[in-house]
Amino acid sequence: MSLVQTAMGIIDTARISVPTVLDAALGRTTLERCDARLDWWARKILRDADVRLAVRGLEHLGTARESFIVMSNHQSLYDIPVLFCAIPRRIRMVAKAELFNVPVWGQAMRAAGFVRVDRGDRKQAIESLRAGSAMLSEGTLLWIAPEGTRSPTGELGAFKSGGFHMALETGYRILPVAIDGTRDVLRARGLVVRNHKKVVVTVLPPIDPRAYGTERRKELMTAVRASIASALGHG
Template identity: 55%
Template sequence: MLSSRLSPERGSLALSLRTVYETFAISWPTVVDAALGRVRKDVCDERLRSWSQKIVAHTRIHLDVRGREHLEKGSSFLVMSNHQSHYDIPVVFAVVGGNIRMITKKELFKVPVFGAAMREAGFIEIDRSNRQRAVESLEIAKKMVAERVHVWIAPEGTRSRTGELLPFKKGGFNLALEAQLSVLPVTIDGTKDILPPDTMRSHADVNVKIVIHPPIDARAYGSNGRPGEGRVADFKASRDKLMRDVREAIERGF
């Protein structure tokens, strides 16, 4: 795991504000397009790609990307990564490109302008406190992957304050098995040093390592479709094994 001696007090509030500015700068056009009924996915993809590259450039993130060959052209994946920082988002978009949408917590969709732009661009809101709505969100994700859009989920469910992996939530793994998707494990290491916990000050010139691991095909886990009567135990065993394998892959990247 990458280590850092950076102090939160030595970060830059101006750098954080520039990141906020860049984020709202791409959000407004999407909100306007939505009001005029002219939102297009390809335009949103390009905005996300351009935004991510600007963030990486102005924070001078030094990206070390390994395993690009596993991001096969023409394929779509359920991308699963660890979660260290808000800067995970621009970093992953910079590496993968604009053709990826996140499953993320409902609170972000309440942020003025930014939340509306996320919704219109196709990001997926999940409410883990409401099981039915969470299931509906995962169904949307299933359709997106079928339409050749990568869907990204952080199975920890929240940021790790230390960089160590937190326990995984099971929803994404249920989805992978039910829809028989290929999971693309991704390790993110170093973004926590750009914006450490309990500070609004960002650091520039941070080394960030991204490891794209070989895809893990859920079809190899012997379960197909929703668990029916008499198959619940088999489904849970398959899901838990998939979850362990994805976790082990992500851990290997540190």
Template identity: 50%
Template sequence: MLSSRLSPARGSLALSLRTVYETLAISWPTVVDAAFGRVTKDVCDERLRSWSQKVVAHARIDLLVRGRENLEPGRAYLVMSNHQSHYDIPVLFAVMGGSIRMIAKQELFKFPIFGAAMREAGFITIDRSDRNRAIESLEVARQTLARGVNVWIAPEGTRSLTGKLLPFKKGGFNLALEAQLTILPITIDGTKSILPPKAMRSHHDAKVRVTIHPPIDSRAYASNGQGRGGFRASRDKLMRDVREAFERGF
């Protein structure tokens, strides 16, 4: 993993507050637009693109991206990445552009203004404690991909406290197999140095490396077995291969 050049050890509360400000600065107009029926995908895409670039610039992130040749223009992917920090979000939007929507835990949608803006922009809520609602959320993700919008999910389900990969949740892989989707694995390394989990103060000047791995076509796995047992074996193999891709990026 990367070692990062950090600002003073305690970090900067001002930088964290500036990131919150930039987030609210695109949330307010999205909520207002929704009230007047003016929300469009293109406007949301541009706001997300601009927001991510500002956050990356304010934090003075030294961002290195490898594997851009693995992106096929005009193709929508089920993007999967590891999860080290809240800064994974602006970093990935800065790399991928605005036409991507997150599958995010339902707690984030409860925040005033921010949560409503996420919902109006097409972000997808998931409640892992309710299997039926989780399945409904994954169906929304499938429909979003069918419209040509990338969908991003962190299969760990939460931020890693150590930076090491956590066990994967199965939902995204079930979706990939059932809908025959192409997964784009991405490794994000270094964002934990900007804002570790549960911390309040952010750090400037972190080195962050993003590795875009070759896409993984789930259809090759879906054909490996018949019946429920065969499906589980195919899903587990797909999970292992995505995990191995993540690990190659560290």
């Protein structure tokens, strides 16, 4: 166990955030630069904690031409570097509005194309998710954690509907992803990083929202949640 790893993670986050903010101020931000920094950051975070990452089901990503709305469970802040390492495609996260208020880090997230959602303002949240559809059309995968927050117990929580509205409106297929083990590295709202843990990421078969339609939105939510729960062994 080590608080040193936590401190290193904060420093490494600053190391990619500051130049991203500077690029934005100088008008030279590119997705490629952001991709390179995120890739370096994610790999270093996992390497420093000696996380053993196993990825299953990458065949479900299909061709590079298809974009997906990625939906996963949320156990830990380590879900973020884990998913960036596990999915070999350009991916951006839908994040709560509070994170965008953090000095430098929030500005860097905005510049890199992360999507801000105010969970207390349903209208704004839906509008933000619609704006994210433009990213999908350009080939970026959009990552949403439907639980809305990290699970304190590791059990899969109830799903919120925002991302499902987006899937139904845009027609993009949902790619369920199960993340198992990040809670052993860093607990929800915890500070101590535990080294030498194994994390398993399972990419599951895509689910087409068009097979459900808006009138069966709750059934769609149930299907996605059941897929992730099954991979986690939650029944």
